[in-house]
Amino acid sequence: MDLTHAIRRFEEYLDDYDREDDKIRLKITHTYGVMEYSKKIAERMELSTEDQTLAQIIGLLHDIGRFEQVKRYDSFEPGTMDHAGFGVEILFGEGLIREFVEEDTWDPVIRTAIAKHSDFRLEGIPDERELLHAKIIRDADKLDNCRVKLYDPVETFMGASAEEVGRDQISEEVMNEFRKKESIFSPLRKTKMDYWLSYLAYFFDINFPASFAMIVEENYLSRLEKRIPYTNPKTAEEMREVFETLDRFIREGAAR
Structure with missing residues (x-):
């Protein structure tokens, strides 16, 4: 090669x-x-x-x-x-x-x-x-997608502004899927927040401690948390749960 x-x-x-x-x-x-x-x-x-x-x-x-x-x-x-x-x-x-x-x-x-x-x-x-x-x-695909979600215009990959996304709600079915600590099946997504949550749920599909370690080192999770202003009160409450769950999952993965 x-x-x-x-x-x-x-x-x-x-x-x-x-x-x-x-x-x-x-x-x-x-x-x-x-x-x-x-x-x-x-x-x-x-x-x-x-x-x-x-x-x-x-x-x-x-x-x-x-x-x-x-x-x-x-x-x-x-x-x-x-x-x-x-x-x-x-x-x-x-x-x-x-x-x-x-x-x-x-x-x-x-x-x-x-x-x-x-x-x-x-x-x-x-x-x-x-x-x-x-x-x-x-x-590797998921790790670089973190960079994409942080640096590329939200409109390019979401089809809406960050503000529009943050005013939206998460569908009950999609939130329930997240709570299973699994990736979210694409056809279930209905709202813009469903799409955003599905990108974050990618972390549940990471395979190697080395990959988890890089997520921690790059501080990707907390940086992604700040990418969208969650102005919808219900969405804001659910996203607090989301980031607490993911933080524990990622740190446990890096320590394996």
Whole structure:
């Protein structure tokens, strides 16, 4: 694997898309952020040099289907396209993977990790190395999504201002799902606050102590808490519960 070559080819691939588009720009920055977090997780876990490079290659390619989704639909909504499935199709069905990685040795690991990175739950991966890298990319994706939620305009990823989101309420069904300490199933989301809470519930799906440790070190939780002004009284009360629950969960995860 030649990471420098893969990055150069990725930059060429992006020439077919409008880099000035906010959603495209967001996804380019996110791609490199996920690649960097994949590297950090693999390093902290003291994986082999090969697995560290493999983790970064997967990070680089994990969202390759997103660019076409934005080009066609101007949306990240799952109802418009299965971006993970589309990414697997263009990489392995159409053979684009050979432009990034010349050898096919690592194809099963790369394919599985990309295919599974946005699944609601990670299931059905008997191979240990494939499972390891599927977990790494899922953690790295969530870690960089914390950065996205902190630094990108709320309107870009929420479709509404922070003030509009904070005036909204959390659906009872979504709040009950959160209390189970599980990720929130996308079709259950109805309000803007449902969407915001679903992003925070991603923390329940973190896999490694190294990932939890980085969440604590970056102070992501308390910074995310301040991102939205919860002016709706019922929402404010429920969000106090949310952040207390997540703080305990994250600290316990980092201490494992």
